[in-house]
Amino acid sequence: MEKVLVSRCLLGHKVRYDGGAHGPFDLLQRWQAEGRIVPLCPEVAGGLPTPRPPAEIPGGQGGLVLDGTQPVLTNLGENVTAEFVAGAQIALQLVRQYGLRVAVLKARSPSCGNQQTYDGSFSATLVAGEGVTAALLRRAGVKVFNEHQLAEAAAELQQLEQLDG
Structure with a gap:
């Protein structure tokens, strides 16, 4: 059975920067019951507290953070790149440990966004880009989806399981 890395906030865990959560999502609840989910909040795992100041990437490109050319900054100007x-x-590490090929991560997050992130101005301006975790996983060959792409994620899982037959 193919397992999936899932953002903890999408599972109802109160780990968002503001102490909130998202969901419930029926499909994620089903996957959880099936034992498919490997949960993670990269920001909390990296050492940040909940709640915490909001953070954004200037320019919104997580790949540039990984390359060392852009920081992740809070709205107070604190550099949280290392976390x-x-x-x-x-x-x-979880991807490698569990052989994960699919992730469902929180849309627009500076860690987890897979299509859009905020531009670093803290003005709710979205740009095409991906968060730091999403960029690293994509570079490692993981297919990254968000909570608005659950049907696509389910189809990818089904295809992978059929190929592994």
Whole structure:
């Protein structure tokens, strides 16, 4: 059975920067009951508290954070790059440990966003880009989806399981 890395906030865990959570999502609840889910909040795993100040990447490109050319900053100007990179590395360790090929991560997050992130101005301006964890996982060959792409994630899992037959 194919397992999936899932953002803890999408499972109802109160780990968002503001202490909140998301969901419930029927499909994720089913996957959890089936034992498919490997839960992770990269920001908390990387050492940040809950709640915590909101953070964004100037320019919104997690890959540039991984390359060492952009920081992750809070709205107070605190540099939290090390924690974001540490959390991404923990996600990659889980991918390797469990042989994960699919992740469902929180849309628009500076860690987990897979299509859009905020631009670093703390003005709710979205840009095409991905978070730090999403970028690292994609570089490692993991297919990264968000909570608005659950049907696509389920189809990918089904295809992988059919190929592994």
